[in-house]
Amino acid sequence: MSKGAEAIAALRAGRAVGIGAMTVAAVETATDDFLGLLDPNGRAALVLSGARAAALGLANQRDSASSREPVLIERAPWLDAATVRGLVDAGRDFDRFGPGPLQTGTLEDPGAAQAALALARRAGLMPALWLLGADTALRLSQDEALAAARPAQVTIAARAILPVDTLDIAAQVVAMRAEEDGSEHVALLVGAPGGRAPLTRLHSECLTGDVFGSLKCDCGPQLKAALRLMAEDGGGILLYLRQEGRGIGLANKIRAYALQDRGLDTVEANQRLGFADDERDYALAAAMLRALGISEVRLLTNNPAKLAGLEAQGIAAERVAHRLPANPHNAHYLAVKAAKSGHLD
Numbered sequence: 001m002s003k004g005a006e007a008i009a010a011l012r013a014g015r016a017v018g019i020g021a022m023t024v025a026a027v028e029t030a031t032d033d034f035l036g037l038l039d040p041n042g043r044a045a046l047v048l049s050g051a052r053a054a055a056l057g058l059a060n061q062r063d064s065a066s067s068r069e070p071v072l073i074e075r076a077p078w079l080d081a082a083t084v085r086g087l088v089d090a091g092r093d094f095d096r097f098g099p100g101p102l103q104t105g106t107l108e109d110p111g112a113a114q115a116a117l118a119l120a121r122r123a124g125l126m127p128a129l130w131l132l133g134a135d136t137a138l139r140l141s142q143d144e145a146l147a148a149a150r151p152a153q154v155t156i157a158a159r160a161i162l163p164v165d166t167l168d169i170a171a172q173v174v175a176m177r178a179e180e181d182g183s184e185h186v187a188l189l190v191g192a193p194g195g196r197a198p199l200t201r202l203h204s205e206c207l208t209g210d211v212f213g214s215l216k217c218d219c220g221p222q223l224k225a226a227l228r229l230m231a232e233d234g235g236g237i238l239l240y241l242r243q244e245g246r247g248i249g250l251a252n253k254i255r256a257y258a259l260q261d262r263g264l265d266t267v268e269a270n271q272r273l274g275f276a277d278d279e280r281d282y283a284l285a286a287a288m289l290r291a292l293g294i295s296e297v298r299l300l301t302n303n304p305a306k307l308a309g310l311e312a313q314g315i316a317a318e319r320v321a322h323r324l325p326a327n328p329h330n331a332h333y334l335a336v337k338a339a340k341s342g343h344l345d
């Protein structure tokens with residue numbers, strides 16, 4: 001297992017990770033017992049994303065204009081572990097009185113803090129960390145942490161034939177593993193793509209839409225339509241990218257949905273949780289295509305970032321529009337993506 005994969009697993013398991021000279025653990029997963037051992041006097045400060053600090057009303061205490069800059073929150077005697085967990089949970093922002101007053105402080109190494117938050121985001125956790133005074137055996141450089149948060153190299157792990165109920169031509173499934181973080185991604189080869197630029201879809205994982213048929217988004221219909229169009233075209237490539245929730249992870253997507261239940265739109269909800277509106281990049285998708293020997297695609301998408309992301313990695317991509325009819329539950333979501341995220345018609 002790579003060091004990056006180990007660090008992500010450690011954060012998910014509530015254990016400590018060293019990044020640069022700092023030692024952190026995720027607020028979401030670190031238990032009281034663990035904190036009792038590594039921070040017996042309750043002195044550990046907190047590291048939050050800039051966006052989250054702004055949502056907590058701390059913008060006036062910050063000297064940086066960038067909402068991506070991480071923020072250190074000093075520990076106070078009243079700020080116990082349970083209060084901290086409530087503080088970082090955006091669902092509580094609608095409570096009448098939030099905890100406070102909070103005091104921001106100076107981060108010794110903002111770059112390492114940024115890398116640590118990036119790793120927590122990649123782990124699918126809330127971007128909120130305890131800053132521990134203890135040392136730890138698992139320590140990454142800032143660059144190692146950033147590489148694990150943005151994997152860009154894959155190896156093929158296995159491939160097999162896969163009969164699919166909606167396809168009347170043969171398909172092959174290829175499992176790949178990202179070297180930097182150990183995550184698994186899948187390519188479905190429909191028919192025998194090859195020769196000219198194959199019809200291709202980069203599909204970001206959406207458990208709720210792909211499996212349950214959620215009407216909040218258009219993922220399920222887009223997935224089915226893409227496979228049908230590929231079969232009609234004689235072949236194609238579907239990359240199933242494990243970028244649940246535009247890269248924020250399943251639990252965070254459900255948190256974003258809860259905020260949408262309270263009136264925020266899809267972009268505002270991500271930001272309130274301390275994420276960019278879209279945390280995805282497509283370097284890994286390009287690496288998957290390269291591993292399949294593909295350097296040119298016709299891409300089924302309305303998202304210009306997917307085209308630009310592949311082009312930046314040297315994969316020539318021509319757009320094929322992929323718009324499906326809206327329903328009463330996803331019409332607003334699709335309109336917000338067009339207005340705020342630059343999605344094309």
Ligand SMILES: Nc1nc2c(ncn2[C@@H]2O[C@H](COP(=O)(O)OP(=O)(O)OP(=O)(O)O)[C@@H](O)[C@H]2O)c(=O)[nH]1
Pocket residue numbers: 202203204205206207216217218219222243244245246247248253256257266270300301302303306322337343
């Ligand atoms: N954070 C967040 N993610 C969402 C929400 N609704 C859907 N998603 C995720 O958005 C992604 C949608 O992916 P794609 O279908 O590839 O989306 P796209 O960026 O619209 O691009 P194209 O469909 O190619 O035009 C999936 O990972 C979904 O889980 C939401 O409200 N919040």
Ligand SMILES: [Zn+2]
Pocket residue numbers: 206208209210217218219220
């Ligand atoms: Zn979806």
